[in-house]
Amino acid sequence: MEPPPVWTRPWPGFLTSKTLGSFGDANCMEQLLVHCANAIDSNDATLAQQILWVLNNIAPPDGDSSQRLTCGFLRALIARAAKTGSCTMLTAMATAQVNLPLNVHKFSVIELASFVDLTPWHRFGFTAANAAILEAIEGFSVVHIIDLSSTHCMQIPTLIDSIANRSEGPPLIKLTVAGATTDVPPLLDLSYEELGSKLVNFARSRNVGMEFRVIPSSSSDGFASLVEQLRAVQQLILANGGGEGEALVINCHMMLHYIPEETLGVTPYCFESSSTSSLRTMFLTAIRSLEPTIVVLVDEDADFTSNNLVCRLRSAFDYLWIPYDTMDTFFPKGSKQKQWYEADLCWKIENLIAQEGVQRVERLEPKSRWIQRMQSANFRGIQFSEETVLEVKSMLDEHAAGWGLKKEEDEGLVLTWKGHNVVFSTAWVPA
Template sequence: MMQFTEPPPSHPLLHQMSPCSNLPMSKNQFHRTRPWPGFSSSKAVGSFGDANCMEQLLVHCANAIDSNDATLAQQILWVLNNIAPPDGDSNQRLTCGFLRALIARAAKTGSCKMLTAMASANTNLARNTHKFSLIELANFIDLTPWHRFGFTAANAAILEAVEGFSVVHIIDLSSTHCMQIPTLIDSIANRPDGPPLIKLTVVGATEDVPPMLDLSYEELGTKLMNFARSRNVGMEFRVIPSSSSDGFASLIEQLRVQQIVFGGEGEALVINCHMMLHYIPEETLGVIQETNSNPYFFDSSPTLSLRTMFLKSLRSLDPTIVILVDEDADFTSINLVCRLRSAFNYLWIPYDTVDTFLPRGSKHRQWYEADMCWKIENVIANEGVQRVERLEPKSRWVQRMRNANFRGISFGEDAVSEVKSMLDEHAAGWGLKKEEDDLVLTWKGHNVGFATAWVPA
């Protein structure tokens, strides 16, 4: 971290920020020194050690950086550096991640030249994300329900939807490099009427978004086909290079051509979206077209977003089922402070949970928190096309799906039972709740992620 031998000159505004309890709080804020009865609280560090106070300091620092007030920014950074060590408790490590991101923002935007120089001088601000082997990634994902929740719910819904089909075509739009598929193959292999042929289509990993895989998708496909063969399941694997930045336009185009040329009679089309769709830009085409041409030909309305057009394109393919799993937060605001508040009040969860399954100093914990720091930096330090972490809450995705003429369906009792059994393998803070047709993963009562299932209306 940054090293300050002595505090920088005091800024008048800093005196107005103590005690932090007098600072305004955001609507979605809550006091996190004791997040759940029966769980240990975070250690306070003086009058600034409270999580809400740390958030307010970060907000003031962000405003100072964007207004090029180097004196105030450096003063606040000095305070944050002393109350948020990278090896502290969960709130301190969370704040440290945001501290790094704010310095990175100053370096990227060129504001606060003093801070830019500071970022260059402190090379240990950088967090290198790990490239996983297949075994490492599988074991890493099994440590927490963060992804397993979506895998379990989705696989149960898919199995029910494809019953009776002799061919199942799965479009796997997943940030976890097909880690969901082996379990699905295992389940399909045990189908009473015999396993279908599985056609698995994936998009090439074109963006360097964690978790990263130290393996080409061609090699990944070979391993998956070998695994399927060992379970007596026929499988075809196809990679279509396509990017979220244009709404996976090349994927949609090739799927349309495939339907025209080969048809889809007797084939179940499954669209499995696991924490991937939030990388599609949510701005309207009127904004995007300033730098890119519209990749979709059937509708070029400047009031539509690429997300809307992508979902409408999926609907035109008449899929058997669409699974949409993602994190339940909102990182879409164009206002930095709004994004910072939203991210701070959501990303405390992975920092809080890690204490339950990874010991301090372990390499897996370093990888886990490096990925979190990458996400924080992307939300805070980047703008434009470089800012790809654009989460939307479940309510907004539900409305998008309905507007695209999809109808939500409930997860069956088997799916709910399997998710509950999976959660029993993990710490007591994890929970499950149903919201209408949807399943929601919680940590200490706070929403983490959601799983939804859809069919054409």
């Protein structure tokens, strides 16, 4: 018996190609995705197959931004359906990968540095954070930076350049990073030890002394190993009568949302605290106990924490149209970098939609909730200076029209695209 056809013809009584055109706008595609998600979760294989066929015909992988976004969700829904194994047709679709191989690129350092400079998506956070850090470390002879960043220290060279030009002379920089165990895009093609060697050499070329250290630690347990070692180092410094001339900077760039939050129901066994607290709350409480000079928190302003698939799908669709839309303004069609970018986005969408439990690591929280967490952990927000705001605006002027900046009353800065919130940046000190 021949296997059932995949994506070759409509099912009897359902839509034909003549009617597909009316489904071409983003709202209709989102509604189809929602109906498909409901059909998959209710194990209605016939309806799911029909909607998937329609989506496959109206959302080609090389279409406009809304079509490519929908195509990413289509792939994720097929992966989710196949995990149940209840429908041979859906399993066949997943096996065929609907002609969309997901090849997440491993960047060289040069490629990644160029990649993150293409848009303000990361540069916004780099610029705002570095300016706030420079102000906070003024007068310190030693600066210990804990860099929790999804971009593998790509922020640090610019910070080194700024520190090298400090009027009182550069301090010694101690850079500590967590050697993350989760393969979350963007991926790097070299080890952190090799990366550290390159950063130390770069700092030396700018006449800045630098020490680099990797602490094997993971977001899955709230960076417990990192916090434990930081406490040990701090106690050693204090025991030797030091610490007064050393600044402690905690730089969190799009990394903390990988720490499990309340809806996951993970028991926070790794910190000494109430079992009712989440790992995110306990991590913030732990770094507060280190009395940092400044904590900078930068992340994407969206909410992907719902346990309800449809709520999560809607939230992700209403946010992730932004990177797809921005790509069409600066990437030519067929660009390799565009393919790399969209492969990373498809990985995130598939993690959001197809995975559950501890495997679902994409758990963004909005700026308002992070502010509540920081305040509950006894941090006080500090305003970004007018000089910082001007520097961020100058950086945005280097990019396509459509990017904007909001300075909000709660001291944070927000990067916008066509008026929609994209990324927020906040700075904190112990209250």
